[in-house]
Amino acid sequence: TDPSNGLKKLVLKSAQGSTAEVYLHGAHVTSWKSNSGEEQLFVSKKAVFRPPKAIRGGIPICFPQFGHLGPLEQQHGFARNSPFEVEAATSASATLVLRPSAEQLELFPHSFELRVKVTVGDDELQQELTVQNTGADPLPFTTALHTYFAITSIDKAYVAGLQGVPYIDTLKGRDVLTQQQEQVRFQQEVDCIYINTPSELKVVDEGRQEVVVIRKEALPDAIVWNPWVAKSKAMSSGDFGYDEFESMLCVEAAVAASGAVTLAPGESWAGKQTLRLAKLEQLKRN
Ligand code: TA6
Numbered sequence: 001t002d003p004s005n006g007l008k009k010l011v012l013k014s015a016q017g018s019t020a021e022v023y024l025h026g027a028h029v030t031s032w033k034s035n036s037g038e039e040q041l042f043v044s045k046k047a048v049f050r051p052p053k054a055i056r057g058g059i060p061i062c063f064p065q066f067g068h069l070g071p072l073e074q075q076h077g078f079a080r081n082s083p084f085e086v087e088a089a090t091s092a093s094a095t096l097v098l099r100p101s102a103e104q105l106e107l108f109p110h111s112f113e114l115r116v117k118v119t120v121g122d123d124e125l126q127q128e129l130t131v132q133n134t135g136a137d138p139l140p141f142t143t144a145l146h147t148y149f150a151i152t153s154i155d156k157a158y159v160a161g162l163q164g165v166p167y168i169d170t171l172k173g174r175d176v177l178t179q180q181q182e183q184v185r186f187q188q189e190v191d192c193i194y195i196n197t198p199s200e201l202k203v204v205d206e207g208r209q210e211v212v213v214i215r216k217e218a219l220p221d222a223i224v225w226n227p228w229v230a231k232s233k234a235m236s237s238g239d240f241g242y243d244e245f246e247s248m249l250c251v252e253a254a255v256a257a258s259g260a261v262t263l264a265p266g267e268s269w270a271g272k273q274t275l276r277l278a279k280l281e282q283l284k285r286n
Pocket of ligand 1: 054075146191250
């Protein structure tokens with residue numbers, strides 16, 4: 001139990017010294033430190049650790065829908081602010097499970113089991129999601145790992161690997177555009193849903209000369225978000241500092257605009273995100 005907020009969390013540690021912290025509330029990873037002990041994830045200084053409020057930062061799990069791509073009023077679904085149970089745990093990994101409550105079944109009349117397996121390794125963090133349809137009807141869902149990356153400063157950061165990928169700029173409507181540049185950089189609010197991206201994307205922090213390589217499996221889409229000034233000011237009444245947009249960016253591995261997954265009764269789906277820290281020059285060599 002975390003003495004600062006009374007919430008239950010698991011602390012994971014790899015043989016190489018990398019650590020992760022995952023709260024049972026939302027199976028929410030709030031910290032991933034590399035072997036050297038450097039924090040890779042952003043959590044707002046104003047984050048609220050009080051269920052059912054979702055924690056502003058780390059890796060919220062958006063399920064059974066991403067954004068408004070689903071039937072629920074609540075953006076990003078209810079998994080991120082639900083109590084998970086620990087099903088299995090070792091020093092470096094934990095499997096948490098969510099079965100919908102009666103209230104949630106009222107909202108979303110599909111029974112399911114959502115498992116999240118978090119594993120920390122050599123400068124690496126893995127999250128494996130499995131969804132099992134335990135009901136008698138088809139189960140449609142969209143989902144996202146809404147990862148908030150810590151960066152030195154937004155003017156020295158970019159996302160690589162999206163050149164030529166179709167995307168929807170949610171701030172400009174629903175047209176499908178095509179990403180022209182290899183590097184997605186930030187000079188204003190960005191909120192784009194990239195559709196069927198390559199399986200590997202890079203979050204580059206030129207400030208630290210480091211890269212987090214994102215490898216996605218069965219999570220075909222990626223949302224890139226930075227709230228910038230106006231949105232940050234709007235959020236700063238709550239759980240986000242007015243200037244915190246300068247030290248974070250979101251790249252979210254997702255099943256989103258490429259279309260919902262629909263599971264037949266008894267069927268399962270599995271998706272995975274692997275985050276790996278590398279030095280920038282290492283990647284420029286190979
Ligand atoms: O992933 C981008 C986004 O959908 C943004 O539009 C913004 O709403 C962000 O998620 C944060 O959503 P939240 O519900 O966590 O405040």
